[in-house]
Amino acid sequence: MRSLAPLAATLVLAPLALLAARTEAAPAASVAPHTPVATGAAEGPVSGAYQIDPVHSSLVFNVRHADASRFWGRFNAFSGSLTVDADKPAASSIVVEVQAESIDTANPGRDQHLRGPDFFNAKEFPLIVFDSTEVERSDKGFRVKGELTLLGVTQEVSAEAEFVGYSESERFKKRTGYEVRFEIQRSQFGMNYMVGPMLGDEVELIFSLEGMAE
Numbered sequence: 001m002r003s004l005a006p007l008a009a010t011l012v013l014a015p016l017a018l019l020a021a022r023t024e025a026a027p028a029a030s031v032a033p034h035t036p037v038a039t040g041a042a043e044g045p046v047s048g049a050y051q052i053d054p055v056h057s058s059l060v061f062n063v064r065h066a067d068a069s070r071f072w073g074r075f076n077a078f079s080g081s082l083t084v085d086a087d088k089p090a091a092s093s094i095v096v097e098v099q100a101e102s103i104d105t106a107n108p109g110r111d112q113h114l115r116g117p118d119f120f121n122a123k124e125f126p127l128i129v130f131d132s133t134e135v136e137r138s139d140k141g142f143r144v145k146g147e148l149t150l151l152g153v154t155q156e157v158s159a160e161a162e163f164v165g166y167s168e169s170e171r172f173k174k175r176t177g178y179e180v181r182f183e184i185q186r187s188q189f190g191m192n193y194m195v196g197p198m199l200g201d202e203v204e205l206i207f208s209l210e211g212m213a214e
Helices: 005-025 108-115
Strands: 048-052 058-065 069-075 078-084 093-099 127-137 141-150 153-169 173-185 199-213
Touching: 048 173, 078 173, 078 199, 093 199, 127 153, 141 173
Parallel strands: none
Antiparallel strands: 048 078, 048 199, 058 069, 058 199, 078 093, 093 127, 127 141, 141 153, 153 173, 173 199
């Protein structure tokens, strides 16, 4: 009796070969290219109205802990807009609204405490709002003065808005980015819990914002 091994091998390998042939013949998925504009167009701010893209933006903060280190956290939910006028900077503006409940320090117990009355009191004051009042050009982009409202208290703050870049593409359309940095004293907003050597008063906030053209 002849061995059935060659026939079995043929029955197993033939479908695999057919599948491989079909896979090679299948066209690659079409992906819209991302081709940035010429470098010259991205050397400085580009005028336009932009909505903040929260998926590609970040809002982080840091504060000294135990006089030994800087501890970092973030907010996961925020929205806002950028209006850029490169020729008339005073006509530019930025508005950011942050959901206080979205604070995230990678520790559920601590996050719950931060959402409570000792810190952000998120149920009574669900929004943290930054709204610019004055904008002027600077070497890195813009100098911004604005009002920060936290815990129902509004204070004037000054920030540097560093221009990061601008691009246009079929896939991502028109986009621009800025990194906004400023410091506050949390006690000025009534957040007095543990102010001292164990937990600093000064808090640095960094908004890394990517805007989509409207």
